[in-house]
Amino acid sequence: MNEELRTRTRAALDQLRSELLDQRTADGHWVGQLSSSALSTATAVSAIAALVVHGDVAVPDSDREMISRGVNYLRACQNDDGGFGDTDRSLSNIATSYLVLAASALADQAVGQRLGDDSLASLDAYIQRSGGIAGLRQRYGTDKTFVVPIMTNMAIAGLIDWDQVAALPFEAAVFPQSMYRLLRMPVVSYAIPALVAIGQARHFHGKRTFAPWRWVRSRAIGRTMDVLRRMQPQSGGYLEATPLTSFVVMSLAVTQRGDHAVCRDGLRFLRESMLDDGSWPIDTNLATWVTSLTIDALASDPDDDGAWCSRELVQWHLSCQHLVRHPFTGAEPGGWGWTDLSGAVPDSDDTPGAILALERMRGWIESGTGPEPPSAAGQQDLVREIDRAIVRGQRWLIKLQNRNGGWPTFCRGWGKLPFDRSSTDLTAHAMRALTVSCGSSQDIAGAADGAIRRGRAFLQRSQRPDGAWLPLWFGNQDRPDEDNPVYGTSKVLAASRRVSLSDGGVDMALQYLIDSQNDDGGWGGGPSITRYWAGSGDHLVSSVEETALAVDAIVSAGGGNDRADQAIIAGVRFLLDSIESGRHRVPWPIGFYFAKLWYHERLYPLIFTAAALGKALQSK
Structure with missing residues (x-):
């Protein structure tokens, strides 16, 4: 990435950070807005x-x-x-x-x-x-x-x-x-x-x-x-x-x-x-989910100082953890759902998201640049509270893992119907969360290692011959089967370094993403998004969300060759152009709710793009 592109990227990321921080509630978390x-x-x-x-x-x-x-x-x-x-x-x-x-x-x-x-x-x-x-x-x-x-x-x-x-x-x-x-x-x-x-x-x-x-x-x-x-x-x-x-x-x-x-x-x-x-x-809100994603995106910025990390935000995130057996699914204590509202149910995507967000915030607390407890002892108490929550969440994830090595959404071993089966994106996310280490996690280290090993085998079996993985809760309405291999492959690659996926599988997945890049430099999208923007005279195909995810994934997996580097640069340019034209404020329906019900979330393009640009600035 040359100096001119880095300067543009830095300015765009500063804009996105400002927009995201303006979306916070009074106690520092994010709620977003569903379509x-x-x-x-x-x-x-x-x-x-x-x-x-x-x-x-x-x-x-x-x-x-x-x-x-x-x-x-x-x-x-x-x-x-x-x-x-x-x-x-x-x-x-x-x-x-x-x-x-x-x-x-x-x-x-x-x-x-x-x-x-x-x-x-x-x-x-x-x-x-x-x-x-x-x-x-x-x-x-x-x-x-x-x-x-x-x-x-x-x-x-x-x-x-x-x-x-x-x-x-x-x-x-x-x-x-x-x-x-x-x-x-x-x-x-x-x-x-x-x-x-x-x-x-x-x-x-x-x-x-x-x-x-x-x-x-x-x-x-x-x-x-x-x-x-x-x-x-x-x-x-x-x-x-x-x-x-x-x-x-x-x-x-x-x-x-x-x-x-x-x-x-x-x-x-x-x-x-x-x-x-x-x-x-389609649902009230995804507050816990979008807050976890936003924390990860902000912390991906190499110049992030953690000023957004308040004691109130930490306590809010901790308060979203379910600490009693859930009456809806019978889930044991320890997981997180998608919102802080009473109708949420703990699941294997929001729980890893919360664990990884708490890991980020714990780092800022320990560095002394995050929230300011009244004393050093208060700071240590907060870190210990975070550690206990992380371990509860990790135990919950380990117990949820299916026999085939993958993770379902809510209930272990329920069945093979859609949205109950093991899925690749959830598995990669859960494995990534199990790599989080804290002072009180040593007693589950062996169980976590075994779960990650079984999850790795599941991902290897689930990878398609073309190198892609298919997700569960996200799709692309322009594809014949309404699936979204860009999302699924990106989410697995984002975890690849932390969970030590095989080099062969990573190489195949990177090749899939590089080969799937559109002529405009982005990924995903299709005829419906092209028709939506036709009134402006543009001929755009890609979506901001999928492009950001792909850039994030290629950078996270290490790139490694000239084609990967060129794909990152072209993707970053697409995102920068989208920000300048305001397209990042127009979310696209890539989300699936229950039983293939489409939704879009206002914060997805902002969050995903901020994470991608932050990762791109971290790369050489």
């Missing part, structure tokens, strides 16, 4: 409308007004092809399109509001072109986690017969959580509330099963409702997620249980999480 979601809005509208139509409860005018505002938001979201996408920058998909159709029908029944005739005709044409119900089932394969809720929503709206909705074994929820993986549940681990509520709605309204089993299911209703209540967080929102909470509320409404405590608290969550534009986001 408004047509999918979430449709499910929330359906849930509130179902209470009006079926709930057998008094619904105030303010709730009816929320239905109307939600429909108005949806009217403005329809794509040119007639379908609806998950976010304002998402391609149409059949799942969201069906949910909007159901929301329109229920809103019409509840308050006389619906999409216009032309919009409905275009929507119907899109659905038919996409294969109808068969196309919906094809999108999700054998995983019923999202197909059955969508069809339940349609049945509640009167669009299909209840007998078309698959029966779910809600009675299995009476068993201890430790047995769920043995019962071969047809839904992923995080969907138990939907399994219970939707399963019961289908039991009440669908074709009756044979007498002995019908009796078993009827006897299980009360006990499974107790499970549903125990799983519900203080906020009322399961996982802080609008779709999951909405499916529970509408299922209870259609069985005339709108006054049940679960339904009341779910409705309270929906009321409190509606945005000013009449929409709902």
